[in-house]
Amino acid sequence: MTYDLAIIGGGPAGYTAAEVAGKNGLKTVLFEKKALGGVCLNEGCIPTKTLLYSAKLYQSAKDSAKYGLSIENIDFDLSKIIARKNKIVRKLIAGIKAKMAEANVEVVVGEAIGIENGEWRMENEGIGILCNNVVYHAKKLILCSGSEAAIPPIPGLKETDFQTSREVLENKELPESLLIIGGGVIGIEFATFFNTLGTKVTVVEMTDEILGGMDKEIAALLRAELTKKGIEFHLNTKVAAVQNHQIKIEKNGEKQTLEASQILLSAGRRPLIKDLKVNEWMQTENPDIYACGDITGQSMLAHTAVKEAEIAVNHLLGKNEKMSYKAIPGVVYTFPEVAGVGLTEEAAQQSGITYSIKKLPMTYSGRFVAENEMGNGLCKIIEAADGTILGVHLLGNPASELIVIAGIAIEKGMKSDELKAIVFPHPTVGEIIRESL
Numbered sequence: 001m002t003y004d005l006a007i008i009g010g011g012p013a014g015y016t017a018a019e020v021a022g023k024n025g026l027k028t029v030l031f032e033k034k035a036l037g038g039v040c041l042n043e044g045c046i047p048t049k050t051l052l053y054s055a056k057l058y059q060s061a062k063d064s065a066k067y068g069l070s071i072e073n074i075d076f077d078l079s080k081i082i083a084r085k086n087k088i089v090r091k092l093i094a095g096i097k098a099k100m101a102e103a104n105v106e107v108v109v110g111e112a113i114g115i116e117n118g119e120w121r122m123e124n125e126g127i128g129i130l131c132n133n134v135v136y137h138a139k140k141l142i143l144c145s146g147s148e149a150a151i152p153p154i155p156g157l158k159e160t161d162f163q164t165s166r167e168v169l170e171n172k173e174l175p176e177s178l179l180i181i182g183g184g185v186i187g188i189e190f191a192t193f194f195n196t197l198g199t200k201v202t203v204v205e206m207t208d209e210i211l212g213g214m215d216k217e218i219a220a221l222l223r224a225e226l227t228k229k230g231i232e233f234h235l236n237t238k239v240a241a242v243q244n245h246q247i248k249i250e251k252n253g254e255k256q257t258l259e260a261s262q263i264l265l266s267a268g269r270r271p272l273i274k275d276l277k278v279n280e281w282m283q284t285e286n287p288d289i290y291a292c293g294d295i296t297g298q299s300m301l302a303h304t305a306v307k308e309a310e311i312a313v314n315h316l317l318g319k320n321e322k323m324s325y326k327a328i329p330g331v332v333y334t335f336p337e338v339a340g341v342g343l344t345e346e347a348a349q350q351s352g353i354t355y356s357i358k359k360l361p362m363t364y365s366g367r368f369v370a371e372n373e374m375g376n377g378l379c380k381i382i383e384a385a386d387g388t389i390l391g392v393h394l395l396g397n398p399a400s401e402l403i404v405i406a407g408i409a410i411e412k413g414m415k416s417d418e419l420k421a422i423v424f425p426h427p428t429v430g431e432i433i434r435e436s437l
């Protein structure tokens with residue numbers, strides 16, 4: 001039997017592509033070797049946000065006196081926090097299974113490979129795919145096989161009992177101290193979780209600031225907030241070697257040894273297939289084969305994967321929408337949250353365009369002050385000379401929700417006065433964006 005479309009990988013890219021294709025009448029087969037939902041649902045976005053929510057409630061309970069409440073005997077049980085996370089994951093996987101059934105997608109559990117030495121070969125009946133010793137044929141193929149944690153060649157690391165973001169999610173006991181190699185988004189979210197529950201957390205970052213790729217001023221402000229909470233940061237610092245629980249670091253030629261009861265390696269992710277090039281419709285060099293999500297190495301975010309999958313399926317359905325990376329929001333679910341979309345100040349500087357910066361402290365928002373006793377934050381807007389909004393960067397809750405407003409404005413090419421003409425409800429923290437313009 002020949003399918004219209006075969007999809008390899010059941011993460012956000014794969015299940016979105018399958019749903020759109022199935023609903024549009026394409027005979028679709030989806031191969032998944034582990035669990036539907038991919039990294040995002042099983043060991044990424046959803047598990048981490050579930051754990052962070054428990055930690056946030058714990059922190060709120062501890063801070064309750066600031067709001068005139070008294071809560072006694074505040075405590076937590078890590079095994080129950082993990083069990084709840086697993087329950088949420090199971091529930092959401094069931095939701096995806098139901099979506100696949102509704103869209104008439106055939107889901108095959110198993111590892112899919114090209115029929116000849118792993119190569120995707122076009123045969124008379126279509127592209128040949130081998131899974132569980134059965135050959136499937138499809139007219140088109142979308143590769144959505146995702147990414148894995150990058151393991152840098154640090155001397156001694158392989159012989160050490162280190163964890164990546166996957167294993168750390170299953171910790172039954174709270175480590176006394178945790179050393180995180182890598183101050184990117186994933187590392188900093190785990191730093192927040194463990195710090196909030198009482199672990200002594202140290203972050204070692206090779207570059208001069210955490211959250212590479214986000215606006216540096218906002219990242220530095222977050223780092224200051226997290227430092228106040230007791231997280232120790234070593235910037236411009238290289239991990240030279242790891243031995244058991246000792247980490248040898250180097251900064252400006254000076255050597256130091258750090259110790260921690262547990263090491264979390266969070267040094268980025270790499271696509272399962274290297275150097276896959278795609279065009280604006282997500283087609284690879286072979287026009288019958290598309291690639292979406294982390295596998296392309298473009299943005300490594302779930303919402304990008306979803307959009308790319310929609311673009312790819314729409315293209316093979318004959319529509320001509322091109323993928324745009326202009327307004328992909330980035331969110332860091334720390335306490336406080338960080339979010340940004342569009343150009344950072346650094347990117348604006350490098351591009352050589354004329355721009356101006358508009359900034360307001362979050363405390364200009366009445367709602368923010370009411371809900372964040374002693375809280376700090378910033379709303380920073382990057383505007384082109386003609387008033388077009390180029391970038392918005394936020395520190396302060398609920399940045400993860402507010403960034404959608406900015407994303408819409410940037411995607412639609414709105415100017416500041418156009419966004420300012422919109423009525424925002426009062427009192428909301430979102431008013432800060434309107435007020436900053």
Ligand SMILES: Cc1cc2nc3c(=O)[nH]c(=O)nc-3n(C[C@H](O)[C@H](O)[C@H](O)COP(=O)(O)OP(=O)(O)OC[C@H]3O[C@@H](n4cnc5c(N)ncnc54)[C@H](O)[C@@H]3O)c2cc1C
Nearest residue numbers: 009011012013033038039040044112146293294300301302
């Ligand atoms: C700790 C962590 C936190 C994260 N938090 C966020 C967040 O808050 N927000 C966000 O946007 N992103 C987040 N991400 C990133 C997000 O998880 C990824 O961008 C997203 O999962 C990419 O989706 P994908 O469909 O491309 O790939 P994946 O989700 O990686 O799915 C790929 C799937 O393909 C399957 N597969 C691979 N090869 C084969 C094969 N040969 N045959 C069959 N199946 C195969 C795999 O088993 C996997 O299920 C996080 C990542 C991590 C690790």
